[in-house]
Amino acid sequence: MGDDGGGRGCGTPRELQRLKQQAMEYYQENGVPRRLEELLNSTFYLQPTDVYGHLANCFSKLAKPPTICKILGKSVLDGLGLPTLQVEIFCTVQNFPKSICSVVIPTHFDVLENALPELVEAEEVERNQAVSTAMQWVNQSISEELQGMEPSSQAEVDLTLRTFFANKVQEEKERKELEKNLEKSMLSISMPLLPPAPPPPPSKKKPQKPGRKETLLEKPITPAEPAEPVLHGSMAIGAVSLAIAKTSAILGNRPLYLNIASLKYGQGVEMLLEIQKQVNKTVDSLPPPKAETKKGHNGNKRGQQPLPSKMSHLGCLTISCDTIEQPLLLLQGICTSLELELGTNLHLAINCAGHELMDYSRGKYEVATGTYKNGAEMVDLYVELLNKYPSIIALIDPFRKEDSEHWDSIHNALGSRCHIIAGAASKSISKLLECGDVNSPKSNGRIMKHTNQTTVSDLVEITSLIDSKKHITILGSPDGEATDDSLVDLAVGLGVRFIKLGGLSRGEWVTKYNRLLTIEEELAENGALSPHEEHTFFYVNEEAEKALEAAATGELLEPTEPIFPTEVVEDSARM
Structure with a gap:
């Protein structure tokens, strides 16, 4: 900024002194941190660009911490070309919304080699539903619930996410119970009452001859446990939590x-x-x-x-x-x-x-x-x-x-x-x-x-x-x-x-x-x-040897x- 000839330019010492005096009077009336007062007193000896830079740095430290303003979820392709979820975090930084980072979370679906076409088609439908539901959760409810929270508050964010998911699980449970009751009521209306079935005829099994042993059968194997049910949309919880952690790291300038x-x-x-x-x-x-x-x-x-x-x-x-x-x-x-x-x-x-x-x-x-x-x-x-x-x-x-x-x-x-x-x-x-x-x-x-x-x-x-x-x-x-x-x-x-x-x-x-x-x-x-x-892999081996030695000598070892x-x-x- 140039001088107008009368010493009134914004870059002149006189104008800088006037601006400094006005700032001092304002903050004396409204309260000013001691560090800022010292900074204003020192600006007389700095160039104009240095003054503005120091003031900007000082005010940035006094600014409100970054807060979450929006979370965006969208469908992207994973390494196999299959749909999965991407979450992008937007934060308000010094009064301006800014995209901080994004993460992509893989789906929980196993990829089977040489699977039957009908299984592949059914899994494709399930995968699309899981991703679309997750996107809906992120873009609507989760974004609204986390708005205004600080990314550094990981525990608070995760607690909110857990509560949100628990409510979704309860909603799904109530929905299934309602469907089950409706199905039972429909069956009771449509099916006539049947007489009880007659008792089975007595067994005609021949008595076992003395000294003869029955053939021993192998113990039947335990059937496979059913897979744990996965609620459609649940991947939104893990993706958002990880994205928040990554956002906090970026804002804190650390890995x-x-x-x-x-x-x-x-x-x-x-x-x-x-x-x-x-x-x-x-x-x-x-x-x-x-x-x-x-x-x-x-x-x-x-x-x-x-x-x-x-x-x-x-x-x-x-x-x-x-x-x-x-x-x-x-x-x-x-x-x-x-x-x-x-x-x-x-x-x-x-x-x-x-x-x-x-x-x-x-x-x-x-x-x-x-x-x-x-x-x-x-x-x-x-x-x-x-x-x-x-x-x-x-x-x-x-x-x-x-x-x-x-x-x-x-x-x-x-x-x-x-x-x-x-x-x-x-x-x-x-x-x-x-x-x-x-x-x-x-x-x-x-x-x-x-x-x-x-x-x-x-x-x-x-x-x-x-x-x-x-x-x-x-x-x-x-x-x-x-x-x-x-x-x-x-x-x-x-x-x-x-x-x-x-x-x-x-x-x-x-x-x-x-x-x-x-x-x-x-x-x-x-x-x-x-x-x-040199790294040792055999932590279990070492502990076992110590335990054997202790057992042999009658000593007790404190776990390390x-x-x-x-x-x-x-x-x-x-x-």
Whole structure:
């Protein structure tokens, strides 16, 4: 601004002094912070642009904290080209609405390979209803209820979301009860009364001859439990909660994982990333493992060239094999060629997926085509497998969740040598928080997934509960993932032991691996992560050995609180 010749320009010392005097008089009448008074007194020695900049900074610190003004939900495509939910948060920052961030949450639907067309069509309808209902919740009720709240108040936001969801659950329950009563009334009107059925004729079973024993029948298997019902729209709760946490992190100018960590305990987090970047590149080029003279169950020699491979929807290499050991032999060959040592540079976790192996007509697990084993035989199989391959440090879902007896058996047999993990066999987070029991089925740890109505506060609470039971937590990625990398920050912030991701082949997975590498670099630069530190996987083994020593000497040990690094479990092909 120029001077008009009479010393009246806004940029002259005289005009600045006049403006300063007016501001001082106004704030003396209406109240002024001491820091602002000092700033006004010092502006005489500054250039005009500096004055305005300092005043703007001062007033911004005195401004009202950012508040939520709108939440927008819309349908986007996940990594498989299927619809899922995106949530965008708008906040009022210094009296102006501003888009802060958005997150994409995967749906809870499993993606089945080679599913029947009618199942695919039915699931498509369910998925569309789930996403559209979630969008409606976000754009209407949730946006209105959270309007005016501060993003930094995560607990208050999550409480509001929980209450909202509980009301929706109650509404759905009342709706189903009403439909059930209407159906009963219609049936009672339409159906005539029938006379009672005559009693059955007496049995003509021949008496058993002395000394003859009846044939013993195998104990019938427990039928599969029905899947936990998922209310359409529930994914809106988890998406909004995560988006609020991310918004708070951005406004606070810090990474999301630090924001999550501050919600739980705020301590330093260590992590280790072990990725086999060359595995998928070298599988096809490597020769098959050496054949053994011993024959497998179907007469084919072990080490025989596997059938052509393909990439699963999780970005993992799937290979048709003749024996269970063939993929492990293949991995050994790959590690040798890459100069990696199994058990040192690389550890293995097997996703057994016991619930998918059960043949209900036989009541046994089909571990390979035409090979069936009962529960006790499965325990022996896992024991033999770990004896041959001690680099296996985790078995995920070795049995169905209904086979509690066999979970007890394998935990007693192998619990001190590897992690027995409940994935699909675990209850949902909401059910676990409701009952507080993380010991059923008996295991060393659980895979938790951020889906549906799970809030960030729920994740903090469930990981704290699992930690208190000396179990390990694995944060898992659902099948229908997107390129949103917030899952990694959640894992590091919550301090979970492992994160279970898909293969290094598609954008939605590679994005998360890159985020892990970025966090690792940040922690190393800040001195929170030593690149030469050796991580131990065998917390359970160490505790078991201490317990055995204590039992032998008659001593009692105080439980120690482990600090686990976050390590990667790549979602591999199932047994």
